[in-house]
Amino acid sequence: MASNKLATGNASSRVVVGLGNAERQYLRTRHNVGARAVTEAISRMGLRPTPGLVPVPLSRSGFVLPAGFMNDSGQLVLKAVERWRPTAEGLLIVHDDLDLPLGEVRTREGGGHGGHNGLRDIVTRLGSGAFRRLRIGIGRPPGSMDAADYVLATFPPEEREAIDHAVEQAVESAFEAKSALTMRRIQRGPPL
Template sequence: MTAPRLIVGLGNPGGDYEATRHNLGFWFIDRLAAGLKVTLAPQGKFFGHAGRRDELWLLKPTTFMNRSGQSVAALARFYKIAPEEVLVVHDELDLPPGGIRIKQGGGNGGHNGLKDIQAQLGSPNFWRLRLGIGHPGNRNEVINFVLKPPRREELDEIDRALDRCLIAWPKLAVGDYATAQQALHTKAV
């Protein structure tokens, strides 16, 4: 079991994007940082807001989604963090609101943040915590959809999913992804 050393939440910086579906990764990092009592502060050399507790880094890139890899790679290279020690938390169109999946490696599913991280790290072997936002039903509507806030009923499901992720955090923190997967992939935790 390889414990994560870097947890990255994906999103877009700025107040215009704060409440949008595309910022679920930021939402998770904010909740995790509060729970761990980690302060996130601007870190210019890492192109984001970062904070540390022991050997664990939390990161919210401020590069905008399609350049997330610049931030992730800068911190990972500086602290010699391998892709297998990185957990990226992001919104997922292919899961319903409240759906959660965790996996290592694989494709990027057209997610520009994941695509850039793969390119910058030179590997797809990082872990992904995929938080469902649902799909608008028409792929021409995807950009508009992810850059809007979730509807009230979706937000309730997303909040419950984030709570489940925090409950599973102790398993994720030690690299026990199999047990965390079982807990996260089952609605009742």
């Protein structure tokens, strides 16, 4: 495991990461619900949601959106951590969670990867699992359905309302993580 990249950081830096796969066919899948929430948060700030690092003007902070596959998420997160240098408390990973019921949203401070390959890669590359997580419940696969097939499937119509509500809750939480930066940006106005 790498040395802990979050051990010494800037307490005013914030990085919010939305996990998912960048390819178009995965955009509305269960596995991309974290990226979906962060994309919406970026848009509401008046920024352009693009794959990779999305800096927040006039701050030492930013968002991260998928630029490749979920299982390689750690490389881009490491790049963001090296650029903005957040502490463990300043790094928030927004992701899908099979162990939460559909539509439930919970935060967690630190921990392991819980079998989530995107988190596994982040923990390995950062040398620590001490960062904060915002978990969006997608529920367990029905019957004997393979978990990989389940997370890469889109939400059926009967689940969309619950997941839309969960995404809205996650967006609000992402804003709370960025509230000081958002207020500073509103007070100063947009960059010229």
